[in-house]
Amino acid sequence: MADRLKNKVAIVTGATSGMGLRTAQLYAAEGATVVLSGRRADLGEQAAAQIGHGASFVRCDVTDEADVRALIEGTAERHGRLDVLFSNAGGPAALGRVQDIDLADLDAAYNVLLRSVFACTKYAAPIMRAQQAGSIINNGSVAGYRAGFSSSMVYSLFKGAVVHFTKLAALELGEDFVRVNSISPGPIATDIFAKFAGMDDAASEGTAEKVKDRLAKATPIPRAGLVDDVAWAAVYLASDESGYINAQDILVDGGMIWGRRFSESDAGRQAMHEFLRG
Template sequence: MGKLDGKIAIVTGATSGIGRRTVEIFVQEGAKVVATGRREALGRTLEQSLGKDRCLFVTADATLESDVKAVIDACLAKWGRLDCLFNNAGGPAPVGGIETVPVEGFDAAMATLVRSVMLGMKHAAPVMMRQGSGSIINNGSVAGRRAGYSTSMIYGAAKAAVNHLTVCAAMQLGEKNVRVNSISPGGIATGIFAKALGLAPDKADAYAEAMKASMAKNQPIPRAGVPDDIAQAAVFLASDDSTFINGHDLVVDGGLVGGRMWTPHQEGVKAMRQAFGVDEP
C-alpha cells in the first residue's frame, strides 16, 4: 500500500524541479495528480510517462485566477474531489540592494510567489471545507525565516509572507478539518538558482547537478538537498500520518538555519587558544 492511496492531489509548478519530482512520488505512493505549469511540452512528457489515468496535466499560470479556477474544475471533473493541494509554483525575484529593486520586478515576484499561493488556497478551500477534509501545502523557504539565505531580499520577503499566510489560513480552515502547512526548503539543487542569476528556464535546469558539490558544504548534513527531500516531506503532510499537524512550517534544510556549524566553530576556538597561549584541555 502507498501512503497516498486513494488521494487526489494538485501540484503547481510541476514541469521541473521539486514540483515534477513531487508529482512522480505522489503517483508512486498511490495518488492521482493534476499537474500544472506554464511549460506545456514538459508537462505533457510528465503526463505521458505516468499515464493519464494517474496524472492529468493542465497548462496554467498560477498567478491568474481564471487559470487556477480552471485547474480546480478540471480536477473535480476528472476525479470528483481534492484531498491535497501543493502550492509549489515559484521563481526568482529581483536581486541587488533595496535601492535598486525595480517596481515591476517586485510586483511580478510577489504575484509568482505569494499571489499564486493565495489563489490556490482561495479556490481549493471551498472544496475541502465541503468535504470536511484536506491538506494544503505551501512551498516556503528558509529565506523566509532568516535574512541572507537568498540571492534576493524580495524573494525572502515573499516567502516570509507565504509562511505567515499559511498560519493565518490554517487558523480558519482547521476548524473545518482542513490542514494548512508549509515546507521551507534549504539549499535544494534545482534550476532556480541559475534562473535567479538570469539564465533562461530551459537552460537553468541543466545546472542543478553541477551545484551539488558546492551546496554540500553549506549545512551540517554533508550533501546538497535534492527535490526528493521536499517531495517526501510533501507526502507526509498530504498523508493521513499528519492529520494533527496544522499551521506548521516544516523546515527541510539539513540543519542550515540551526546555528553555527560545529567544526568551523571549534576550529575558531582552537585558533583563539593558540593566540592566547592557552593549552588544549
C-alpha cells in the same frame, strides 16, 4: 506502488521540473490521482504520460486568477473531489539593494511567490471545506526566516509571508478539518540557482548537478539537499499519517538554519585561543 495516498486526488503546481515534478511522481507512486500544472505544456504533457496511473496535465499560469480557478475547480469537477494541493510554483526574484529594486519587479515576484499561493488556497478552500477534509501544502523557504539566506531580499520577503500565511489559513480552515502546512527547503540542488544567475529555462536545465558540491558545504549534513528530500516531506503532509499536523512549517535544510557546523565553530574557537596565547 504503495498506497499512502490511495483514492486521493492531488494537484501540484510548478510540476514540470524539480521539486514539483518529483512530488507528482511520488504522489502517483503512492496511489494518488495527480494533476500536474505549469506553464510549459510540452514538458507537462510528457511528464504526465511518463507518470501514468491516471496522471494528467493542465496548463496554468499561477499569476492568472482565471487559470488558477479553472485548474482547481476543473480538477474537482472532473474527479469528484480534491484532497491535496501542493502550491509549489515559484521562481527567482529581483536582486540588488532596496534602493535599486524596480517596483515593477517587486510586483512580478509578489504575483508568483505570494499572490499565487493565496489564489490557490482561495479556490481550494470551499471545495475542501465542503468535503470536511483536505491538505494544502505551501512551498516556503529557509530564506523566509533569516536575512542572507537568499541573494534576493524580495524572494526572502515573500517566502516569509508564505510561511505566515500558511499559519493564518490553517487556523481558519482547520475548523473544517482542512489542514494547511508548509515546507521550507534549504539548499536544494535545483535549477533555481541558474535562474537567479539570469539563465533562461532551457539554459538552466541540468545545472542542479553542478551546484551539489558547493551546496554540500552549507549545512551540518555534508551533502546538498535533493528534490526527493522535499518530495517525501510533501508525501507525508498529503497523507493521513499527518492528520493532526496543522499550521506547521517543516524545515528541510539539513539543520543549516540553526547555525554553523560544530567543526567550523570549534575551529574558530581554537583559532581565537591561539591568537590570545600568542
